Amino acid sequence: MIIGRNDKCWCGSGEKYKKCHMNFDEKIKEFKSKGYEVPHRSLIKTPEQIEKIKESAKINNEILNLVGQKIKAGMTTEEVDQIVHDYTISQGAIPAPLGYSGFPKSCCTSVNDQICHGIPDGYVLKDGDIINVDVSTILNGYYSDASRMYIIGEVPENAKKLVEVTKECLIKGIEAVKPWTRLGNVAYTIEQHAKANGYSVVREFGGHGIGLEFHEDPFVFHYGTRNEGMLMVPGMIFTIEPMINEGHHELYIDADNGWTSYTEDGKLSAQWENMILVTEDGYEILAY
Numbered sequence: 001m002i003i004g005r006n007d008k009c010w011c012g013s014g015e016k017y018k019k020c021h022m023n024f025d026e027k028i029k030e031f032k033s034k035g036y037e038v039p040h041r042s043l044i045k046t047p048e049q050i051e052k053i054k055e056s057a058k059i060n061n062e063i064l065n066l067v068g069q070k071i072k073a074g075m076t077t078e079e080v081d082q083i084v085h086d087y088t089i090s091q092g093a094i095p096a097p098l099g100y101s102g103f104p105k106s107c108c109t110s111v112n113d114q115i116c117h118g119i120p121d122g123y124v125l126k127d128g129d130i131i132n133v134d135v136s137t138i139l140n141g142y143y144s145d146a147s148r149m150y151i152i153g154e155v156p157e158n159a160k161k162l163v164e165v166t167k168e169c170l171i172k173g174i175e176a177v178k179p180w181t182r183l184g185n186v187a188y189t190i191e192q193h194a195k196a197n198g199y200s201v202v203r204e205f206g207g208h209g210i211g212l213e214f215h216e217d218p219f220v221f222h223y224g225t226r227n228e229g230m231l232m233v234p235g236m237i238f239t240i241e242p243m244i245n246e247g248h249h250e251l252y253i254d255a256d257n258g259w260t261s262y263t264e265d266g267k268l269s270a271q272w273e274n275m276i277l278v279t280e281d282g283y284e285i286l287a288y
Contacts, residue, residue, distance in 0.1 A: 011235075012046040027180070028233065036182070037230045039218070044235035045211050049142070050277065053211045053237060056139035057146075057275060057287040059091045063135050064148050064288075073127050073153050077109040081120035084135055096136035096143055096214050103259060108134035108147070115202055115243050115251055115261040115269040127153030130163055132271045136214065143210050145239050146287035147273035158246065159268055165197045166244040166270035173222070173240045177232060177276055177283040183220060184228035190242045191223040202243035202269070204251060205261070210275060211237045232278050237286065241273030 003010060009020035032038045045053065063084055070083055085106035088095045095106035103119075110118035110132040111125070118132075125131065134147035149163045173190040194201050207220030218230040222242040247267035254260040263269050275287035 010041065011044070012048055024234070028231075031180075031231055039230060039233060039236055043209055043217060044233065045237055045277075046235075049211060050235075050237070052140060052142040053144060054286055056093070056137050056142045057144035059088065059093050059139055060135055060137040060144040060146055060275075060287045062091075063087050063137065064133065064146060067133050067135075068148070068150060071125070071131070071133070071150050071152070073125050073129075075125050077111065077118070077120040077123045077125070077131070080109055080131075080133060081105045081107055084133070088137060092139070094138040096138050096145070097134075100214060107136075108132070110134070110260070110269070110271070112268055113263045113266050115245070115263060116205055116271060117259040117261055119257055119259055125152050128155050128159070129153075130155060130159050130268065130270060134271075134273065138214075142212070143214050144287045145210050145214075145273065145275055147241065147271060148288075149270050149272060161197075162199065162244065162246050162268050162270045165194070165199060166242060167272045169193050169201075169222075169242045169244055170240060170272040170274060173242060174274060174276060174283060174285065177240075177278060179232055179234050179278055179280060179282070182227050182229045182231055183218060184224050185226050186240060187221040187224035187229065188226045190240075194242070194244050200245045200247065200249035202245060202249055202251060202261075205241075205243055207239040207241045207273070209236070209238045234278050234280050236278045237275065239273055239275050241271060243269060243271040245269045 005018040009017045105120045129152040136145040169190045173186045176185045176189040201223040209216030247265040250264040277284040
């Protein structure tokens, strides 16, 4: 469909196309002509969609805050899941993981050598554990997603360092988000910081576009080369969620539940996840 200069813009702003996204679209075409991978228009969120996604993210952030207040030694991961489920429902929202491709719980709880997709169960948290709680929320059809690491009691220095460096990897990756540059810059920045600290980056899992669906394009790598990958442009929303291993990056998936990923060498793994909006001059963190 061809939009005239004086027609209303496709983004739903109500503005004329020439005053809204015409220059944006021309810039996209220019990059594409130079061989860049550019996002489809469906990945560019409209102002109205962004506001709705922010409302979902607000609840997601509140859930993770609540988990942080309550999580402690002696609590089961099932009890953590119940906290997430009950608060989500109380806010008129839906836990996105529940029933997603058969996933049986409302959040993921990944402890110690579990990399991701840990299924809440009767495991009792104890002093020295590190745990990632990954929460995703649907509010009125709009999705948000973030995860945090929680330290249970007194943990060994090596565990504490891994958690801290993994968060640094996330922060540095976010700082590499700049409009009209490539996603590979995010990947490269994360991998270099992990390697500098003697850690490895999980390769099988990555971040993803989000907002109108749970998982959208693009796939966000956490390792790679500068100036490769899809072009980041204003209006894109995706997660950055580095999974950093204390040992090597190889993993295996629990054959019994088909979900939980573990480090192959049995060493620790950590993950932090934020949901990012690319803006005209940088980024905005929506869920954290």
